[in-house]
Amino acid sequence: MNKAMDKDPSSIREFFINKGYTFFNPAMTIPADIVMNFMGEDVRNRLLFTSSPSGDELCLRPDFTLPLAISYINNEVQANKFVYDGYAFRFPSINEKTRYCPEFRQIGIENFGDINKINVEGDVISQACEILSSFYDDHLEIKISDISMFYQLLNHLKIDTYLFNRVRRLYWSGLGATEIKDSIKKIINTRFDAKPRLDLIDEYKNNNLSSTALIQKLTGSDDLSIFSGRRPDDIVKSYIDKSELINGTMINDTVIEQITEFLSIKGDISRVIELLDNFQKKYHIDFAEGIENLENRVKILKKNQIAKDMIEFNATLSRKVEYYTGLIFEIRTKDENKNEPIAIGGRYDKIFEELGSAEPIPAVGCSIYVDRLLFDEGDNES
Amino acid sequence: MSRKLILGIPNKGRLQKQTVDFLKENGLEIERGRGDRGYIGKLIGYDNIELIFLSPKEISLELMKGSIDLGVTGLDLINEYVHLPDMNIHNILELGFGKADVVVAVPITWIDVMSINDLEDVIYNFRVSTGKRLRIATKYPNISRNFFEKIGLSDYLLVDSHGATEGAPAYGSSEIIIDITSTGSTLAANQLKRIESGTILESQACLFSGLNRNWSKDKMITLSGLLNFLGSDKAHISKIVSLLS
Numbered sequence: 001m002n003k004a005m006d007k008d009p010s011s012i013r014e015f016f017i018n019k020g021y022t023f024f025n026p027a028m029t030i031p032a033d034i035v036m037n038f039m040g041e042d043v044r045n046r047l048l049f050t051s052s053p054s055g056d057e058l059c060l061r062p063d064f065t066l067p068l069a070i071s072y073i074n075n076e077v078q079a080n081k082f083v084y085d086g087y088a089f090r091f092p093s094i095n096e097k098t099r100y101c102p103e104f105r106q107i108g109i110e111n112f113g114d115i116n117k118i119n120v121e122g123d124v125i126s127q128a129c130e131i132l133s134s135f136y137d138d139h140l141e142i143k144i145s146d147i148s149m150f151y152q153l154l155n156h157l158k159i160d161t162y163l164f165n166r167v168r169r170l171y172w173s174g175l176g177a178t179e180i181k182d183s184i185k186k187i188i189n190t191r192f193d194a195k196p197r198l199d200l201i202d203e204y205k206n207n208n209l210s211s212t213a214l215i216q217k218l219t220g221s222d223d224l225s226i227f228s229g230r231r232p233d234d235i236v237k238s239y240i241d242k243s244e245l246i247n248g249t250m251i252n253d254t255v256i257e258q259i260t261e262f263l264s265i266k267g268d269i270s271r272v273i274e275l276l277d278n279f280q281k282k283y284h285i286d287f288a289e290g291i292e293n294l295e296n297r298v299k300i301l302k303k304n305q306i307a308k309d310m311i312e313f314n315a316t317l318s319r320k321v322e323y324y325t326g327l328i329f330e331i332r333t334k335d336e337n338k339n340e341p342i343a344i345g346g347r348y349d350k351i352f353e354e355l356g357s358a359e360p361i362p363a364v365g366c367s368i369y370v371d372r373l374l375f376d377e378g379d380n381e382s
Numbered sequence: 383m384s385r386k387l388i389l390g391i392p393n394k395g396r397l398q399k400q401t402v403d404f405l406k407e408n409g410l411e412i413e414r415g416r417g418d419r420g421y422i423g424k425l426i427g428y429d430n431i432e433l434i435f436l437s438p439k440e441i442s443l444e445l446m447k448g449s450i451d452l453g454v455t456g457l458d459l460i461n462e463y464v465h466l467p468d469m470n471i472h473n474i475l476e477l478g479f480g481k482a483d484v485v486v487a488v489p490i491t492w493i494d495v496m497s498i499n500d501l502e503d504v505i506y507n508f509r510v511s512t513g514k515r516l517r518i519a520t521k522y523p524n525i526s527r528n529f530f531e532k533i534g535l536s537d538y539l540l541v542d543s544h545g546a547t548e549g550a551p552a553y554g555s556s557e558i559i560i561d562i563t564s565t566g567s568t569l570a571a572n573q574l575k576r577i578e579s580g581t582i583l584e585s586q587a588c589l590f591s592g593l594n595r596n597w598s599k600d601k602m603i604t605l606s607g608l609l610n611f612l613g614s615d616k617a618h619i620s621k622i623v624s625l626l627s
Binding site for chain 2 (some may be wrong): 033036037044045115162165166169173187214215218219221224225227228229230232234238239241242377
């Protein structure tokens with residue numbers, strides 16, 4: 001039975017405060033550049049922009065993690081574990097059926113700086129489950145994934161940086177394994193298709209031709225003044241890189257096959273561990289650490305009364321925000337009709353360094369979509 | 383409600399001249415009230431049709447609002463100014479003039495950019511290396527946004543441009559542009575080039591109707607007659623009639 005209608009969502013905030021989290025309400029606006037650097041394509045397309053009187057481009061917070069991390073790094077807060085409760089802003093996507101306005105309430109937690117990574121991850125998932133089961137009894141399921149294993153695979157494949165970045169972006173755009181496979185094939189087939197002037201490239205490499213001269217020869221024009229913020233050296237380097245990729249490209253079917261096969265891995269934990277093990281043997285990659293972490297997280301959940309059959313692994317899980325570096329998880333109700341997770345979380349260890357921190361600070365968090373809890377029903381009235 | 387069919391005609395510029403010429407070729411003469419500055423007029427010999435002279439942009443907007451029945455304007459302006467054009471506007475007849483493409487154009491010095499794929503790499507690297515988003519000058523923000531959303535790209539910044547868009551990279555107010563071009567000579571003169579898969583829209587002047595306008599039987603007859611004059615065959619006319627009724 002669903003008890004969500006009778007419950008006050010503020011009880012979620014109270015629950016976390018009792019667990020030792022400090023309540024904090026971070027800034028409503030953050031510099032747009034920071035948001036653009038961290039959010040996936042899907043979120044970036046749905047941001048609400050504004051500008052400061054001095055003309056700086058700002059963005060209404062699309063989540064709480066970024067503004068909280070900014071406050072943390074600026075020493076505006078003294079704790080390490082936070083709970084927040086308030087509105088975040090994103091225009092609804094076409095698939096979202098539960099809201100029509102850009103603001104939505106989120107209650108969530110952040111744990112910054114704890115180096116016992118797997119334990120913290122297990123705790124965050126367990127606590128989110130505990131409070132959510134007071135809304136839904138046991139009708140919850142947990143989906144987990146680990147993006148670090150995917151990055152490990154991309155590095156292992158030794159693909160060039162252009163394709164690496166492209167695949168990375170395809171992943172974060174939220175496409176499924178098959179769509180990603182088709183897109184990679186398309187990218188490869190429409191790669192730099194000029195007939196490169198190898199003679200000019202040779203001249204350039206032998207220092208007989210400057211970057212600008214090479215560009216002049218290729219365009220057939222001596223009168224070139226517009227480079228639009230790019231240095232001729234960089235343009236030529238990119239041109240040569242791309243030209244060389246046409247010939248000695250390392251992209252073959254097995255690369256695409258490995259990416260697709262990895263992204264297709266999903267199922268219950270025992271099955272997935274078997275699949276990951278098969279995968280690492282087949283393609284000579286070492287997933288030992290990833291598999292061990294997965295097993296340990298499940299152990300902690302089990303200790304916290306979360307049955308193994310509530311947990312499922314899915315390699316293409318929630319990719320709304322680009323800052324995840326390891327664990328990603330979602331909590332959903334078992335109701336087949338509800339396709340949106342009620343909580344999303346994960347690990348984002350690089351966020352502080354990218355915000356300018358001198359030292360790495362491990363970070364884990366989880367957000368509960370309050371509107372989804374409340375809107376979620378009405379069908380239990382009978 | 384007026385029983386006359388209200389037709390919006392471009393009020394100035396090349397599009398107006400081409401429209402007038404086109405109608406003339408098909409035996410239809412325009413009479414503009416109070417000379418060239420009047421905003422209403424008629425087609426000589428067709429009392430059931432009232433002409434309103436508006437800017438091509440206004441024609442797009444008025445079609446969407448439903449304050450005119452028909453309008454001659456560019457497909458580019460319909461796509462730019464009408465929300466969900468496929469659902470709100472019907473393209474009744476392609477008129478065959480005013481042909482031009484809305485395209486992505488980059489500096490010719492960008493020898494490493496041959497296609498949208500390559501541009502995607504540059505846009506991504508531009509943000510990573512400069513911390514800023516690549517700026518695109520355009521007078522078509524909606525068309526541009528839809529285009530990039532379709533290919534899943536969002537690391538750019540649109541810069542409003544009204545006129546002389548092709549000059550924006552030259553004076554540093556944007557890195558690349560999205561603009562309309564027919565021969566490409568203005569692009570070339572400004573050291574810009576088109577790229578593969580960078581054609582967003584093939585535009586031309588068309589006769590449009592709004593879908594939310596009440597089409598009386600009288601108006602429908604007038605429309606059928608007009609289309610007949612403009613060279614539409616019976617099958618096309620009955621298709622349009624059934625779509626609007």
